[in-house]
Each structure stands twice: as C-alpha cells, then as structure tokens.
Amino acid sequence: MIRSMKALALFAPLLCLVSCGGYHLGGVKPASLAGVRTIAVPMFANATFHPRAEALATSAVANAIVQDGTYRVARVDDADAVLEGKLSEISYSALRGSRLDSLRPEELVNRVTLQWTLRDARDPTKVLATGSATGSSQLFVSSNLQTARNNALPEALDRAGEALVARIANGY
Numbered sequence: 435m436i437r438s439m440k441a442l443a444l445f446a447p448l449l450c451l452v453s454c455g456g457y458h459l460g461g462v463k464p465a466s467l468a469g470v471r472t473i474a475v476p477m478f479a480n481a482t483f484h485p486r487a488e489a490l491a492t493s494a495v496a497n498a499i500v501q502d503g504t505y506r507v508a509r510v511d512d513a514d515a516v517l518e519g520k521l522s523e524i525s526y527s528a529l530r531g532s533r534l535d536s537l538r539p540e541e542l543v544n545r546v547t548l549q550w551t552l553r554d555a556r557d558p559t560k561v562l563a564t565g566s567a568t569g570s571s572q573l574f575v576s577s578n579l580q581t582a583r584n585n586a587l588p589e590a591l592d593r594a595g596e597a598l599v600a601r602i603a604n605g606y
Contacts, residue, residue, distance in 0.1 A: 463504060464605040466562055467515075467552075472506045473499060473602075474513035474555065478548070479520040484587070491521045491548060491591050498595035504603035510555065515562055519550040519598075522566075524587070529572060538575075544583065545570045546590045550598055565601055569593030 463470070475496045480488035495517065496507050510516060524546050528539035548567045554560040570593065573586035600606065 462604060464563070464602075467602060470505065470514045470552075470562065472508035472513045472515070473552070474508055474510040474516045475499065476510065476516065476518065478518075481520055481522045482524045484521075484524055487521050487524065487587065487591075490588055491519065491546075491595075494588065494591040494595035495519065495548070495550075495598055496595075498592070498599040501596075502599045502603050504599075513555045516553050516555050516558070517550060517602075518553060519548055521546065521591075522549045523547040524590075526583070540575055542573050542575060542582075542586075543570055544573065544586050544590050546587070546594050548591075548594045548598060552602060563602055565598075567594045567598035567601065569595070569597060 475492060478488045478491045478495070480491075499505055499507050508514075524544060526542050526544050528541075529543045530539065530541040532538045532540050546569050548569075550565060550567065551561055552563040554562055569590045571586045571589035573582045576582050
C-alpha cells in the first residue's frame with residue numbers, strides 16, 4: 435500500500451504534464467504570416483465622398499491591431515509587413531420606417547467596406563494576405579441627418595477594423 439502511494443506521488447506530476455499535451459500557448463496566426471510580428475498601418479485611401487473618413491478608418495484598424503495583441507503596430511521602416519487599405523464604400527439602408535409615412539425612415543443602418551492588402555515590408559511585390567472587411571452600425575434619423583451619420587461612422591469602422599484584424603490574426 436505504501437509502495438503504491440509512493441509510486442502515485444512520483445507519477446502524479448507527470449500525469450499533469452501529459453494531460454495538456456496537444457495544446458500550446460501563443461497565437462494561432464495563419465502559416466503565411468508566421469514571421470510577421472510588427473505591422474505598419476499607413477493612411478488608408480478614401481474612395482467615398484465622406485470627408486476625413488480615411489483617418490477614421492486608419493485609426494480604427496490600428497486600434498483593433500493593438501487591442502488584439504497578436505501583432506504590434508510599428509513605423510514602416512521597422513515593420514515586418516505593411517497593411518495598405520482603402521475605404522471603398524459607405525452605404526445606408528432603412529432599418530425601420532415611420533408608421534404614418536412609409537417613405538421616411540426612422541432608423542438607418544450604415545455599412546462600410548474596407549479593401550486591404552498586407553504586403554511584406556522588405557519586398558513590397560510580395561502579397562501576404564488580401565481581402566475586404568465590412569462593419570455596420572445603426573443610427574436614428576434626427577433633424578440633423580449629417581451629424582447622425584458622422585456620429586455612427588466610427589462604430590461601423592471599428593467593427594470593420596475588428597473583422598480585418600480577425601482575418602490576419604486568426605485566419606478567418
């Protein structure tokens with residue numbers, strides 16, 4: 435009995451180490467991005483008519499990279515990869531209309547689309563990943579529709595930035 439207790443005391447730590455044998459700590463980056471640790475995020479292009487939307491889009495993506503933690507944001511000179519992007523579309527659609535006037539919406543959904551390309555910083559002709567990311571938010575139609583649209587745009591861009599970073603950090 436004492437001999438079996440001693441054997442169990444010796445093998446218990448080994449059993450604890452074997453129990454998590456298939457797992458590992460750290461990120462689950464896509465294989466094509468395994469060598470990328472830092473990403474430069476230069477100013478995105480703006481293909482919409484919304485003024486200064488490119489600055490909001492760039493900031494949203496950089497914040498999403500920082501929040502995710504898989505990559506670090508760096509200057510172009512110090513980065514392993516460069517994330518080029520373009521705000522390609524901002525669209526609005528009615529979510530809920532007025533009961534008395536069916537042509538006047540009371541609530542809108544804005545959708546933004548970001549087109550992006552992740553390039554190797556040492557060889558800009560080498561594309562590491564590419565795609566598009568969308569984000570949306572809702573806004574109520576008020577007397578000042580332009581202000582309501584401007585206030586809802588950062589939230590939609592934040593969601594698009596999170597979708598973009600999920601793609602480059604997790605592969606989906």
